[in-house]
Amino acid sequence: xxxxxxxxxxxxxxxxxxxxxxxxxxxxxxxxxxxxxxxxxxxxxxxxxxxxxxxxxxxxxxxxxxxxxxxxxxxxxxxxxxxxxxxxxxxxxxxxxxxxxxxxxxxxxxxxxxxxxxxxxxxxxxxxxxxxxxxxxxxxxxxxxxxxxxxxxxxxxxxxxxxxxxxxxxxxxxxxxxxxxxxxxxxxxxxxxxxxxxxxxxxxxxxxxxxxxxxxxxxxxxxxxxxxxxxxxxxxxxxxxxxxxxxxxxxxxxxxxxxxxxxxxxxxxxxxxxxxxxxxxxxxxxxxxxxxxxxxxxxxxx
Amino acid sequence: xxxxxxxxxxxxxxxxxxxxxxxxxxxxxxxxxxxxxxxxxxxxxxxxxxxxxxxxxxxxxxxxxxxxxxxxxxxxxxxxxxxxxxxxxxxxxxxxxxxxxxxxxxxxxxxxxxxxxxxxxxxxxxxxxxxxxxxxxxxxxxxxxxxxxxxxxxxxxxxxxxxxxxxxxxxxxxxxxxxxxxxxxxxxxxxxxxxxxxxxxxxxxxxxxxxxxxxxxxxxxxxxxxxxxxxxxxxxxxxxxxxxxxxxxxxxxxxxxxxxxxxxxxxxxxxxxxxxxxxxxxxxxxxxxxxxxxxxxxxxxx
Numbered sequence: 001x002x003x004x005x006x007x008x009x010x011x012x013x014x015x016x017x018x019x020x021x022x023x024x025x026x027x028x029x030x031x032x033x034x035x036x037x038x039x040x041x042x043x044x045x046x047x048x049x050x051x052x053x054x055x056x057x058x059x060x061x062x063x064x065x066x067x068x069x070x071x072x073x074x075x076x077x078x079x080x081x082x083x084x085x086x087x088x089x090x091x092x093x094x095x096x097x098x099x100x101x102x103x104x105x106x107x108x109x110x111x112x113x114x115x116x117x118x119x120x121x122x123x124x125x126x127x128x129x130x131x132x133x134x135x136x137x138x139x140x141x142x143x144x145x146x147x148x149x150x151x152x153x154x155x156x157x158x159x160x161x162x163x164x165x166x167x168x169x170x171x172x173x174x175x176x177x178x179x180x181x182x183x184x185x186x187x188x189x190x191x192x193x194x195x196x197x198x199x200x201x202x203x204x205x206x207x208x209x210x211x212x213x214x215x216x217x218x219x220x221x222x223x224x225x226x227x228x229x230x231x232x233x234x235x236x237x238x239x240x241x242x243x244x245x246x247x248x249x250x251x252x253x254x255x256x257x258x259x260x261x262x263x264x265x266x267x268x269x270x271x272x273x274x275x276x277x278x279x280x281x282x283x284x285x286x287x288x289x290x291x292x293x294x295x296x297x298x299x300x301x302x
Numbered sequence: 303x304x305x306x307x308x309x310x311x312x313x314x315x316x317x318x319x320x321x322x323x324x325x326x327x328x329x330x331x332x333x334x335x336x337x338x339x340x341x342x343x344x345x346x347x348x349x350x351x352x353x354x355x356x357x358x359x360x361x362x363x364x365x366x367x368x369x370x371x372x373x374x375x376x377x378x379x380x381x382x383x384x385x386x387x388x389x390x391x392x393x394x395x396x397x398x399x400x401x402x403x404x405x406x407x408x409x410x411x412x413x414x415x416x417x418x419x420x421x422x423x424x425x426x427x428x429x430x431x432x433x434x435x436x437x438x439x440x441x442x443x444x445x446x447x448x449x450x451x452x453x454x455x456x457x458x459x460x461x462x463x464x465x466x467x468x469x470x471x472x473x474x475x476x477x478x479x480x481x482x483x484x485x486x487x488x489x490x491x492x493x494x495x496x497x498x499x500x501x502x503x504x505x506x507x508x509x510x511x512x513x514x515x516x517x518x519x520x521x522x523x524x525x526x527x528x529x530x531x532x533x534x535x536x537x538x539x540x541x542x543x544x545x546x547x548x549x550x551x552x553x554x555x556x557x558x559x560x561x562x563x564x565x566x567x568x569x570x571x572x573x574x575x576x577x578x579x580x581x582x583x584x585x586x587x588x589x590x591x592x593x594x595x596x597x598x599x600x601x602x603x604x
Contacts, residue, residue: 075570099520123517123519123520124519124603125519125520125598126597126598127584127597127598128597133597135603137603138603140603141603142519143516143517143519145517172516178508181508181509182509182513182514182517183517183520185502185503185506185509185514185522186503186509186513186514186517186518186520186521186522187517187520187521187522188520188521189499189502190499190520190521190522190524190525191521192558192561193495193499193525193558194521194524194580195561195576195577195580196554196557196558196561197491197492197495197554198580198583198584199557199576199579199580200487200491200550200553200554200557201487201488201583202579202580202583203553203557204487204553206480206483207483207484207487207488209583209586211484211488212484212487212488212583213583213586213587213590213592214445214474214590214592215425215445215447215484215485215488215489216488216587216592216593217425217426217427217444217445217592217593218401218425218427218485218488218489218490218492219488219489219490219492219493219496219528220487220488220489220492221587221592221593222492222496222524222525222527222528223492223495223524224580224583224584224587224593225524225584225593225598225599226521226524227577227580227581227583227584228580228581228584228585229577231573231574231577231578231581232574234573234577235570235573235574235577236570238565238573239565239568239570239573242565242566242568245565246562246565246566248502249558249562251502251505251506252498252499252502253555253558255498255501255502255505256494256495256498256551256555259494259497259498260548260551263540263541263544263547263548264544264548266541266544268377268537268538268541271533271536271537271540271541272533272534272537274497274501275497275529275531275533275536275537276533277501277504278496278497278500278501278504278526278529278530279529279530279533281500281503281504281511281514281515281526281529282429282500282526282527282529282530283530284511284515285515285518285523285526288515288516290515290516290518290519290523291518291519291523291526291527291601292599292601292602295428295429295430295435296427296428296429296527297527297594297599297600297601298599298600298601299593299594299599299600300594301437301439301440301441301442301443
């Protein structure tokens with residue numbers, strides 16, 4: 001038994017189009033409808049045949065769905081939910097894929113009172129954007145975190161969980177506040193740091209941009225990948241998860257100051273101890289299948 | 303004509319053993335000698351057959367060489383240079399592969415007065431360490447920066463440059479001070495930031511280490527690769543290049559504070575502008591062959 005038979009995807013960028021492809025691959029009998037606010041993206045979606053019906057208006061995509069997934073920047077969730085509210089059929093479950101969840105819960109509650117909502121966050125992605133950036137296996141072996149409200153219908157939560165399991169994801173459930181704290185450190189802070197350092201490097205006077213690019217193999221290039229992520233999505237994430245991001249940033253800045261002091265005062269042992277500790281974390285991430293073991297990210301050499 | 307015919311490599315870790323392998327592949331008639339301070343590493347080097355003669359003492363390796371390359375942490379350059387000083391033959395050229403160069407120049411000048419020295423820094427590496435971590439193609443398409451003193455013998459500089467070109471590297475020459483500034487931003491600061499954030503994440507009370515590892519695919523895992531780099535090497539780099547690292551860290555902290563403020567005061571446009579600018583840098587790095595174009599570092603999905 002499939003958890004859903006008529007799925008509507010609103011927003012067909014990297015994540016939305018990957019869901020469409022994965023549904024096609026794993027649940028081919030599901031009827032897929034979709035909409036994207038960009039006319040250009042809709043053209044691509046039609047050309048790629050990603051959904052059965054790509055509609056010009058969001059409402060038309062959801063009118064017959066039993067699952068609606070909003071795959072839009074978190075800052076747009078409220079507006080898009082309000083846009084489709086009148087067209088949602090009875091019994092539908094609405095979900096999303098946003099990277100911060102407390103704000104999303106509030107936006108849903110305001111825009112869709114009485115509608116069954118099960119927010120979700122598949123922790124997966126690449127630096128690319130748009131309908132042609134997605135692929136069917138994006139969620140395989142990755143975690144999808146559900147953040148249902150305390151009084152959510154357990155059956156609805158189970159169905160959304162089963163949907164994601166079919167796409168290859170493993171499911172975790174936690175409350176929205178804890179999600180936002182966890183993701184602030186595992187995702188939001190790394191992106192913020194990467195954006196900052198790439199910005200810093202491009203603003204120097206004593207070192208030219210061409211030098212920064214030429215010698216990026218010394219470590220810098222690793223940061224540029226995530227600093228190439230979608231600007232709209234990330235602007236929204238930082239504003240939506242402001243409190244947790246600022247709290248994590250404070251911790252990071254304290255730790256950075258401590259390291260700065262250790263360098264200034266030649267405290268080599270402190271540096272060595274930290275640098276030894278951080279190796280173990282890498283090992284665990286590789287062991288648990290959340291990153292490739294291939295050294296140097298499997299980059300080709302020559 | 304080969305630039306050198308008898309090469310001695312002191313320190314056979316990731317870089318030293320990669321040089322040995324690359325020399326075997328590209329200049330098979332060169333006689334290779336080597337030494338590593340670790341008896342365990344020497345056993346590995348012998349078992350792998352990386353050099354023709356792996357000696358128990360550094361001096362024995364250099365006695366007949368026309369090029370000696372010290373591939374040891376920059377903090378050890380002075381001591382190792384002093385150790386081999388009496389065994390260096392006339393006409394030899396001494397080089398190194400250290401990631402900071404002003405301190406190295408001083409150490410060489412003190413330990414080896416009158417000896418021809420051409421310091422070098424191949425900007426290449428992986429997070430792995432030890433004789434078994436190296437590979438022959440590590441330097442292909444990467445930059446090798448030479449930092450000869452202003453009064454260096456141009457012929458000696460040219461021969462060391464030719465040696466690295468044979469291993470597949472492109473050559474740049476600059477003074478040691480500028481090198482240290484450039485590498486502070488393209489390599490040292492990224493490593494320092496990566497070490498810090500991985501440390502911060504492992505020290506939180508509200509988020510468990512197991513959560514950090516599980517959800518690392520949100521961005522965090524990219525930082526853990528370079529935070530798994532050799533602790534001794536990096537401790538030495540930060541202490542040796544203290545001034546430039548602290549200066550870059552200051553710039554980074556200012557920029558991070560500005561971003562922090564933009565988040566706190568909901569200045570979405572400032573965030574969006576920076577996040578758009580940083581995408582262009584990634585594009586240039588990929589275009590210039592300093593990183594793979596494969597999205598998501600070519601990670602396998604499923």
